[in-house]
Amino acid sequence: MDTNGSLSFLDQIRFTNGIDHCKTIFREIAEKEREKAIHYINQTELYFASLFFLFPEIDELNLYENLSRRNYIALGMCAKILEIEKPFLDIKQLGRKNGRDIPLILNWMFTTGSAEDGINSEYDRVLDAVAALLVIDHKDTSILPFMVNLIFNRNKKGLLNHDLIWCFMKSCNPHVLKLSADYLLSYDPKDVELACKLLSIKMPDAEEWDDMRGRYNHYIAWLNENERYLYHTGESLNLTSEPMYYDVDLNAKYLCKEVLQHNKKIGNPFTSKERKQLKQFLEATENEKRILAEYSNRIYYQDQSLWNKWMHLPLQEQMNVAAAGQGDVR
Template sequence: MDEKYYLSLDALVPICPFNQMRSHDELGNIETAFRALIETDLEKALYLINHETLPFTSLFLLRHDIEKHGVFDQLSLRNRTALSIVNEILLGKRDTLSIPCSYCDYIQTVHSVLKWILETGSIDDGLNNEYDQVLDITAILLIKTYGDKTILPTIVDIIFKRYAEGLFINDLAWAFFQSHDPNSLIFIADRLKSTNPKEVELARKLLMFCPSINDNSKTPEEYTAFTDWLKENSLFLYFTGESFQQSTKPMPYVVILEAKYLYKTVDLLTGRIFETFTENESRLLGAYKKLDIDTKILLANCSYKLHQRDLSTWRTWIGRPIENQIVIARSIMGVRQ
């Protein structure tokens, strides 16, 4: 490597062909550029491919040439780990990524590499089926194995991009909901405000479990209605796990009405109420379960409203016989008998 190249190498890295080519046609040229470079200047080729600014897409495209030229062992730890992950995913050996906890350093390395794959590779989603498969499984591993919720906005971006292009979204949508984080639904709800009809359409499909969302809604208040609903019901939500693999209109979250009625917090993953019941609450709950669904919803919504407005008033109301509660609730909620 000549002296001039040494002096300018750091400046060249950000504009090297492995980093800057973005369109699919340009991405195809990366392999040609790398082959030419690795045969004429191996040191330069390794420097550029191991540089921290390299996006995952470039490494993915060059993986066969790396194997062909036998330079895998000269790659950085990040690149070696990433290529191992790619091979394990494409060969269907996903269980090999379940690393024992004693290997803490390796666990942290795999986690950081998975994030690098998704965050730098997401821009080229749709490159080919294998590439998209790697991104999908990477997202699932980050959510299910590492509980990493920081990548949820990136997953949402990919989901909406794919939907606009008519591509498959079910696995990524499943991964997103597997975060078990109702607050993350805001990332989807934000698309309700989009001027792009396709984005609004998908946001409604993903949030259809919320009563304020429907296919025919055209109101600008839809986003506000959803966020209000989420704020009101967040303590009483149960994650069902239902997804697009099971239904065209899945209900991943449902409100446990009994919990909202008695204002008791719910375990998100089991739907069970955390607190124990008093004798009076047990009697009320028995009577509540015998009511029709509309009356259950009426009492649950009234209970929440009273609890938020005045705790003393709520305690008086909840202490009354359920027949009296219904009469008062209809008056408060403006429901005719």
């Protein structure tokens, strides 16, 4: 935790003397000078962890009405996630999407709170749910780098990371693959093992461990080639021991049209020509589709006029050219 910046009073105590001391000091101040305690808890610099661990004191001292909107909503979220009945926190009225500031508050909870991950099970459960709300409901991709750190840190410690992996992948953002691929370069075999699982690639053979940079480069080259055509499959660790989280939409790759992540559909309406091309493509075998899609994508970026000519050929002729790996259809 970087404590060099501007720290709130309560965070300073927590970092220096621990949570229990922070709780004691807060209670003492609140009993003597209620306004001062409210000022401290509402400081804008406060980290979410301090608010979370002072939840019982805030409840006991009935400080809800004096909380800032950020803190009120954050505790309301905690109560909802942990299924705690708190009459003063009318979370039903909050509604998860009511208020433009809700994503900002959730983001504050996660980004200032993730450093304390692992401190207890309830806290981790809140972090997981907040992350899920951010990436799935609010499409906040800014937290993905924080999430990947948490996933791999928990993996090292043998802690539960399945829910976090689920929402990380369900963000429907192929960038998560790049973030996971970075761990192929780790010196820790546990990181590499998890990275391989997240990327749906096989574990390195004995000799491949010596060239993880090469393996990483190979994967990144594949990702760069296919990123536009990837879609989230919906697979998870709840379904299978070997989920393939993202797969290539071969139809999209063949037409060289991007897959829209929000609905997994190929972007932009098809022209009549594209519909015709797709119709003949769908008649090909799976293996032929792979060859055609790969070839189509390759020449599209090399020479679009060449690609146009190739796309106008009958399927069998397309296949002959693609299988031969020829670049010239003139």
